[in-house]
Amino acid sequence: MKSVTRPGGESGTGEESTRHHVLQELFSNGPATAAELAERLGVTPAAIRRHLGVLEAGGRIVERERPVRGRRGRGRPAKEYVLTDRGRSAFFQDYDTLALEALSALVEAAGPSAVVRVGERRHGEVEARYRQLRAEAPDADPVEALATVLGEEGYAAHVREAPGGHQLCQYHCPVAHVAARYPQLCEAETSLFARLLGSRVQRIATIAHGDGVCTTNVPLDGVPIAGRAGPPAGGRGGAPTDHRSGTSTDHHNREAARA
Structure with a gap:
């Protein structure tokens, strides 16, 4: 798989690059659902969930219930992802x-x-x-x-x-x-x-x-x-x-x- 260069000079596979873009999106625009991330990054829902699973297992993001403003409707509450301190540390400088x-x-x-x-x-x-x-x-x-x-x-x-x-x-x-x-x-x-x-x-x-x-x-x-x-x-x-x-x-x- 082709190697790519990420911010900070790190290189990695295309899979790793996509996960870094997920972190960048959460870093720049705040919490987002899997569907929102898939649309913004142009990947399939199945692919984004795979990347989110890897990032969550690595302690870089965490899933939480999306806060509801106003009266909650019927159905299951939406889930969104947010950076942890470990995930955010990728953007700190030396x-x-x-x-x-x-x-x-x-x-x-x-x-x-x-x-x-x-x-x-x-x-x-x-x-x-x-x-x-x-x-x-x-x-x-x-x-x-x-x-x-x-x-x-x-x-x-x-x-x-x-x-x-x-x-x-x-x-x-x-x-x-x-x-x-x-x-x-x-x-x-x-x-x-x-x-x-x-x-x-x-x-x-x-x-x-x-x-x-x-x-x-x-x-x-x-x-x-x-x-x-x-x-x-x-x-x-x-x-x-x-x-x-x-x-x-x-x-x-x-x-x-x-x-």
């Missing part, structure tokens, strides 16, 4: 080790607060790009605009509707391994979201802490959507979805991450 060493030296020299400053500086481009988009389209959904910018920065971000607001979901975190040791990076990002959206937001799941998706709850009443006037930055919005109550989709994210 510079994680260097970054950890550099931050360790920085903390030793300047203290833990230095990590927060690094996080704030790192998000400067995100803020500048977001404000540019908002100036170009002031009536656009600000959460969607932020997701667009994060997607451009490699976070594979999408927006989901949630009771009382939105959920900003990031299916990839370029610094997840670093943030696992230095959670101040996640805190700096959450503060950035609150400042840009002018709303009280709540981070309810992070890849760095073992969840399948970084998820931030944004109350609908706290964001000036489609011309609506929202509260000033730092103001209070609606009550965020309680992750532990099981009312949000992130209950499934945590289960997938633990698998």
